[in-house]
Amino acid sequence: MAEKGELLIALEQIEKDKKIKKEDILVVIENALVSAYKKHVGKNVNVEAKVNPELGEMTASVVKVVVKDVVNPLLEICVQDAKKFDQSVEIGTEVRIPLDTRDFSRIAAQTAKQVIVQKIRESERDSLFDEMKEKIGQIANGAIYRITNRNLIVDLGKTEAILPSSEQVFKEKFSVGQYIKAVIIKVEKSVKGSGVVLSRTSIELVKRLFELEVPEIYEKIVEIVNVVREPGVRTKITVLSHNPKVDPVGACVGVKGARVKPIIDELRGERIDLVSYSVDPAKYIASAMSPAKIVSVTTISEEEKKAEVLVTDDMLFLAIGKNGHNVRLAAKLTGWHIDVKSEGQKKQEGNERIEKQAEVFEKLEGFSERIIKMLVKAGITDVEKLSLLTTEYLITLPGIGHKTAEKIIEVAKNSIRK
Secondary structure, three states, rough: OOOHHHHHHHHHHHHHHOOOOHHHHHHHHHHHHHHHHHHOOOOOOOOEEEEOOOOHHHHEEEEEEEEEOOOOOOOOEEHHHHHHOOOOOOOOEEEEEEOOHHHHHHHHHHHHHHHHHHHHHHHHHHHHHHHHHHHOOEEEEEEEEEEEOOOOEEEEEEEEEOHHHHHHHOOOOOOOOEEEEEEEEOOOOOOOOOOOOOOOOOHHHHHHHHHHHHHHHHHOOOOEEEEEEEEEOOOEEEEEEEOOOOOOHHHHOOHHHHHHOOOOOHOOOEEEEEEEEOOOEEEEEEEHHHHHHHHHHEEEEEEEOEEEEEEOOHHHHHHOOOOHHHHHHHHHOOOOOOEEEEEEHHHHHHHHHHHHHHHHHHHOOOOOOHHEEEEOOOOOOOHHHHHHOOHHOOOOOOOOHHHHHHHHHHHHHHHHHH
């Protein structure tokens, strides 16, 4: 092994470059000395080795127990022989017999070198693991250098990463040598490296791309409230401005789409809907239904978060989206269950409801079609309730006089008596 000065200089250099403590390497060398000696004389020997941390000098000794009668000479020594090394020994104590390390220092040097190289590799792996773990959620740039079973192996420079087929967008195609951007979603320790896993389907990729392209988001002036995504199809992203002078959607789109276009290009044409956040559920839902134009939003149940969205007939397909993706993403984004209906559907439902309600009175004798329509239009659809109404109330309805009102109430009462 190296002389004392050279050894310490080498250890200090390793400590500086590889961030491995000198004390840890000294322990490795001491263990290597012990291992080398045991290979030299046999493993059933109790050996100690020390390296002076100040001088770098190596010493080794065999440790034996002082006994009256020696049974195992590898581990025991008689009192007379023990006193040659230490005059104060007694039966039951230990004595250390110095060894000439020159006899096995070469083997020790080779062993120590192998162990140190291994420790350096482990240290570098640990350091890389810690570095990459801090980058979870960030974008990584790299070149594809191998494709295995549709899994992409990406060269990130310091390490390699895998983009599994499950984290790839279904319509994207890649080739070896191509540079790609992906977000780091997982980092695991592995024998080969840091075990970095990438994703092109994660919503974090969309968030990071907007942070890169929109200074207001990076500076926290505009906040990304929520993102929902069907990779390769459409992304909806809610934004909120903390500065009343800054339009959040306009800031993200940029002049003539200059900011959002590079993001769409990076996502290979995936559609992006930017939605301005509102505390008013109706406004928020209407905005979330983009690109469809909404006629009205009715919040049916605040508690159950159910809403009905009304659109013109020509907007129905756009509002629902191909395979329902637009309304599905709007529901995920807002947290509301959204029922989309066209004006034609709404009118048809109204007519069917009136017809169903009219059936109650059609069974009664003495009610003309005109009177039935008038009652239903007024919201009167129950015979029992009709029988309890007064003529004064009924004559307030258009086209119903005093005699007609009396006749309506009489017919209703007679029907209940039957």
